[in-house]
Amino acid sequence: MEMKYLQLICIEGETGTSEAAAAMRDHIGPWFEDVVRRRVHIVGKPLDGPETAKTVRVRDGETHVSDGPFADTKEFIGGLDLLDCENLDEAIEVAAKHPVSWFHAIELRPFAEGLEIPATLRGEDLRHLLQEFVVDGADPVDPSALMAWRQAAQARGALLLGHALQHRDTATTVRVREGETLITDGPFLETKEFLGGVALLSCEQAQDALELASSFPLASGSAVEVRRFIDL
Amino acid sequence: MSAGAQAAVEAAFRDEWGRIVATLIRRTGDWDLAEECVQEAFAEALRRWPTDGVPARPGAWLTTVAGYRALDRLRRSARGAELLEQIAHDPLRSRDADSEDDHEEDATEMIEDDRLRLMFTCCHPALALEARVALTLRTLAGLTTAEIARAFLVSETTMAKRLVRAKARIAATGIPYRVPPPELLLERTSGVLAVLYLLFNEGYSASSGDELIRTALCDEAIRLARLLHTLMPDAPEASALLALMLLQHSRRDARLSAAGELVTLEHQDRGLWHRDEIDEAERLLAAAGPLAGGGTYRLQAEIALCHTREAADWPRIAVLYSALEEVVPSPVVRLNRAVAVALAGDLEAGIRLVSELAQLGELAGYHLLPATHADLLRRSGDLAGAAAAYRHALALAPTETERRFLQLRLDELDP
Numbered sequence: 001m002e003m004k005y006l007q008l009i010c011i012e013g014e015t016g017t018s019e020a021a022a023a024m025r026d027h028i029g030p031w032f033e034d035v036v037r038r039r040v041h042i043v044g045k046p047l048d049g050p051e052t053a054k055t056v057r058v059r060d061g062e063t064h065v066s067d068g069p070f071a072d073t074k075e076f077i078g079g080l081d082l083l084d085c086e087n088l089d090e091a092i093e094v095a096a097k098h099p100v101s102w103f104h105a106i107e108l109r110p111f112a113e114g115l116e117i118p119a120t121l122r123g124e125d126l127r128h129l130l131q132e133f134v135v136d137g138a139d140p141v142d143p144s145a146l147m148a149w150r151q152a153a154q155a156r157g158a159l160l161l162g163h164a165l166q167h168r169d170t171a172t173t174v175r176v177r178e179g180e181t182l183i184t185d186g187p188f189l190e191t192k193e194f195l196g197g198v199a200l201l202s203c204e205q206a207q208d209a210l211e212l213a214s215s216f217p218l219a220s221g222s223a224v225e226v227r228r229f230i231d232l
Numbered sequence: 233m234s235a236g237a238q239a240a241v242e243a244a245f246r247d248e249w250g251r252i253v254a255t256l257i258r259r260t261g262d263w264d265l266a267e268e269c270v271q272e273a274f275a276e277a278l279r280r281w282p283t284d285g286v287p288a289r290p291g292a293w294l295t296t297v298a299g300y301r302a303l304d305r306l307r308r309s310a311r312g313a314e315l316l317e318q319i320a321h322d323p324l325r326s327r328d329a330d331s332e333d334d335h336e337e338d339a340t341e342m343i344e345d346d347r348l349r350l351m352f353t354c355c356h357p358a359l360a361l362e363a364r365v366a367l368t369l370r371t372l373a374g375l376t377t378a379e380i381a382r383a384f385l386v387s388e389t390t391m392a393k394r395l396v397r398a399k400a401r402i403a404a405t406g407i408p409y410r411v412p413p414p415e416l417l418l419e420r421t422s423g424v425l426a427v428l429y430l431l432f433n434e435g436y437s438a439s440s441g442d443e444l445i446r447t448a449l450c451d452e453a454i455r456l457a458r459l460l461h462t463l464m465p466d467a468p469e470a471s472a473l474l475a476l477m478l479l480q481h482s483r484r485d486a487r488l489s490a491a492g493e494l495v496t497l498e499h500q501d502r503g504l505w506h507r508d509e510i511d512e513a514e515r516l517l518a519a520a521g522p523l524a525g526g527g528t529y530r531l532q533a534e535i536a537l538c539h540t541r542e543a544a545d546w547p548r549i550a551v552l553y554s555a556l557e558e559v560v561p562s563p564v565v566r567l568n569r570a571v572a573v574a575l576a577g578d579l580e581a582g583i584r585l586v587s588e589l590a591q592l593g594e595l596a597g598y599h600l601l602p603a604t605h606a607d608l609l610r611r612s613g614d615l616a617g618a619a620a621a622y623r624h625a626l627a628l629a630p631t632e633t634e635r636r637f638l639q640l641r642l643d644e645l646d647p
Contacts, residue, residue: 003406087408088358089416110405169397170404172358181419183357185401 004115005091006165006198007044007098009079010105010173010188020103027099035083040094043123043200044081048228054206056213058220065210070133070225071191077227080129080198082117082161083108088172095174096181107188108172109195112164121160124231125202128209131225132218134196136168141196145217153199153212162199193222237281244290245274249374250459252295254346257371258409260302260315263399267371269305273298347372348411348463351456355424356407363398364427365434370395373452383434383445421464425473425529428457432477436484450481461516468520472530475513475520479536482509493633497539510540523555531556546576563594567604574608583608599628603638610645619645 014020035041053069069076078100085091088108095106153159171187187194196218203209206228213224249270256266273294287293306316354367362384369375369383381391401407412420435449457474464470486504489495517533520526526534535552538545553569567589574582586605595601606621622642629635 005406085406088356088406089408089412091406092358108405166404170401172405185358185360185363 003085003087003091004042004111004117005083005085006109006111007081007083007091007095008077008107008109008188008195009046009081009098009100010075010107011078011100012075012104012188014103017103020099023099023102031098034097035081035094040083040085040090042082042084042117043121043126044079045123045126045229045231046079047077047129048230050076050227052228054210054213054226055223056210056216056219056226057223058214063214063219065214069227070131070193070223071189073189073191075189077131078104084117092172092174092181092183096176101174102176104175105188106174108174109165109187110170112166112197115163118161121200125160126200126229127204128201128206129227129229130162130199130201130209130213130216131195131227132197132199132216133193133223133225134218135193135222138221141217149216152215153201156203156208156212158201158203158208158212160200160202162197164197165195168194234282237286238278240281240286240290241274241277244277244294245374248291248294249274250350250372251291251347252298253371253374254350255295256298256302257350258346259299260306261409262315263371263402265302265305266298269298269301270294272301345411347459349409351424351460352411352420353402353407353409355420355427356402357420357423358405358407359398359401361427361430363394363401365431366391366394367398368427368431368456369449369452372456375448375452379445379448383449421467422469422527424460425457425469428453428460429473429477429529431456432480436480447484450477450484453477454481469527469529471516471520472527472533475516476529476533476536478509478513478516479533479540482506482513482540505540510537513537526555528556528559531559544575546572550576563589563592564598567595567601571604571608574611579608579612583612597628599625599630599634599638601625602628606641610641615645 032041050069051067053067055066055068055070057064057066083091083094085094091108095101095108098106100106150159150162153162168187171185173184173186173188175182175184199212199216201209201212203212206226209226209228213219213226216224218224252270252273253266256269257263260266276297277290277294281287303316307313350372351368354372355364359367366380366384369380370377375383377392377395378388381388384391386394411417431449432453435446435451435453454474454477457470457477460467461470461474482505483497483500485506486500486502487495513533514537517530517537520530523530523534531552535549535556538549538552550569550572553565553572557565557569566585570582570585570589572582573585583605586601586608589595590601590605602621603625606618606625609615609618609621619642622638622645626635626638626642629638
């Protein structure tokens with residue numbers, strides 16, 4: 001096992017068709033069993049609807065929280081999984097077997113090096129997700145500020161896992177149409193800012209997640225989106 | 233420098249570059265390092281072969297020199313020390329470290345696999361198509377960045393960036409350096425073939441750009457297709473693509489008139505065709521197994537082969553186009569089928585197919601649709617209909633040459 005990927009469930013096009021619903025109902029279970037058995041799946045969960053998202057920006061020391069997701073598009077992220085794969089081919093194969101890729105899309109993003117998965121990480125503990133957005137070409141986040149944020153979040157007992165992703169150029173988007181796996185290089189959303197990292201939080205209260213988001217280094221200069229995980 | 237040594241280095245470059253780069257990538261996992269060290273090995277050959285003489289096995293000499301360069305560089309970097317540690321424990325990576333001496337058979341096999349690995353990795357579907365093409369030309373064929381930039385009409389800086397990003401993407405996304413497992417092999421092989429055919433067409437059909445570079449693209453595409461066919465003798469579409477390229481390439485000297493205008497197949501001077509290439513293609517197709525279930529390259533190659541005969545077998549061409557249309561349902565293929573059906577004797581049916589295509593509107597704006605219609609109507613004796621269709625085609629024709637050609641046909645209708 002060599003590479004760790006973030007698998008983003010990308011919802012595009014028509015949603016809620018009975019065909020898609022039936023495929024999800026019939027195939028998500030076997031997909032999950034397969035990836036767990038192969039030890040490819042680390043953790044994963046669906047997210048609450050994009051309309052429930054909050055986006056946090058800090059400007060001139062002041063925190064602004066706006067309703068709705070960071071990217072104001074029809075397409076949205078509906079959930080995520082962390083995968084531990086031999087290589088990109090295995091990640092593509094796993095994504096192509098996920099029924100969401102048959103109707104929508106799945107984006108695969110490798111994590112930056114050095115991601116350690118805590119042995120205690122459990123899907124049922126996931127409550128909130130922070131998506132940290134980066135402006136292309138902006139200065140990288142000061143590692144010491146990032147470290148300080150992590151320590152503070154851990155001290156509150158809220159941070160299950162937080163890590164940066166590799167640059168947007170490393171994204172691969174997978175769609176399956178008429179039985180054929182279509183692979184494109186590049187991210188699902190073509191925006192100026194892109195997802196630079198994620199944090200999985202265990203805090204139950206939205207207020208706690210918002211506070212952690214506003215203290216995240218990228219909230220000033222860029223933005224952090226807060227979404228709630230839902231239980232199946 | 234002695235001409236003999238110089239020629240030996242050039243020949244080795246043509247034959248060995250991709251092979252040595254491929255082996256070094258496997259051993260070091262570092263594409264840039266591999267390329268640079270192989271380049272240095274060739275520079276070393278240019279210095280030493282004229283005085284020391286050309287080694288008995290130039291490829292082995294170059295591999296050894298490049299390998300030592302790589303080791304040297306790795307020892308000097310921290311990341312390298314770590315890598316050397318891994319290499320020492322990885323049988324796949326270290327097995328042919330001394331390919332000159334022991335295990336020669338194993339090593340040869342491994343090295344052949346290396347070139348396939350490199351081919352499949354360069355053509356991986358998670359890379360943008362333009363990146364696949366650029367990587368294939370740089371790492372496998374050994375073209376310089378400047379040459380590739382010239383062939384694709386972009387600046388050298390743009391091409392250099394494209395290559396850097398492609399290599400970075402391979403490493404960062406975890407694209408594996410391997411021949412795909414059986415369940416992926418068919419799909420990925422057709423991906424490699426598509427890149428090679430694109431390379432060939434880029435050289436063959438584009439009218440702009442540096443003529444020398446374009447010919448080089450065709451030559452490289454054929455060389456790589458030949459290599460793939462050698463490495464995968466059981467892949468029928470690989471041999472079919474090689475045959476198709478050879479058939480098209482065999483007509484290169486007859487395609488343009490002295491004035492630089494395109495000459496259609498029927499008006500070409502057959503004496504200018506490269507007969508040896510046509511013969512090779514014919515042998516490849518004869519050995520390619522039954523035609524039933526043939527893929528798109530096989531069908532296209534069979535059609536191209538029919539066109540090399542003194543009198544084209546139109547009924548057979550019509551059948552082949554019909555099979556091709558089932559594999560690639562495209563209106564252009566159907567238009568070609570219509571012509572074949574008409575020339576095979578059923579003029580009525582051919583005209584009907586063209587009229588249906590015109591009604592579908594998919595080829596609206598494509599001048600060859602009314603031009604074909606006109607030609608078939610003329611043959612059927614409907615001169616008024618033919619004239620109207622020629623006028624329509626004239627209005628759509630994109631180049632002066634084609635307009636002149638159509639005007640001539642129109643004038644002939646009305647003496």
